[in-house]
Amino acid sequence: MRTTARWAATIGLTAVTVCGPLTGAAVAAPGSAPSSLYAPSALVLTTGHGEGAAATPERAVTLSCAPTASGTHPAAGQACAELRGAGGDPGGLKSGDDVFCTKLYDPVVVTVEGVWQGKRVSYERTFPNACTRDTYGALFAF
Template identity: 35%
Template sequence: MPLSALVPVAVSVLALAAPPAHPPAAGLVLSLTDAAGRVSTVHLECHPDGGDHPDRARACAALTTVDGDFDRIPDAGTVCPMIYSPVSARAAGHWRGKPVLYARTYDNKCAAGARSGGVFQF
């Protein structure tokens, strides 16, 4: 086989062997559990944004402003109904090399989304 025929094949093989894109700087599994025991779970990746969170850009932005510290996320100021229907929110994973384990109970699903800057709005 002539060398001119091998060059395109070699280039194709090298392109496939290129290193994968950088893994996200943050990867979290987020869950909400209601009083009946129903669980909703999503995955969130940040830097670059990814996962199946319905508003990953907003959730990542909220976490980025506080460097992944859920306790420092400011309240979004959303008015929620005063209906007590508690949900337990949990986050587990990593944020820029630091492990993340977070758990909090909110009065209802609206409060979980509003008090977490949209992180638990799913």
């Protein structure tokens, strides 16, 4: 019985010694974002004049929000923050109330395709004009 207890203790200590450093890398402090472990967030945004996806894209940008904001989007940091605030749903963004646009109808379509925190994103919206599109924040203003 004593030999079995010694072997069990030896195996247990060996496992802790060998595997201990591995578990430390996977555990992050509450509320912190580990730099090496994150769900992918990479999006391609397009905009163009016309109605629906049939409109020819006039401009396209990339946006990556993990581990840091980057890409060709001109305001990547602010766009990522807005998208985080909307839970990764571009449709959840709200128009700013302090901007007034004309009623001119010159439709502008915006598409967002890619992955947000490991989940597929496919979004399309037609705005009545570019001014209205830009009131929804930095995400669509490129």
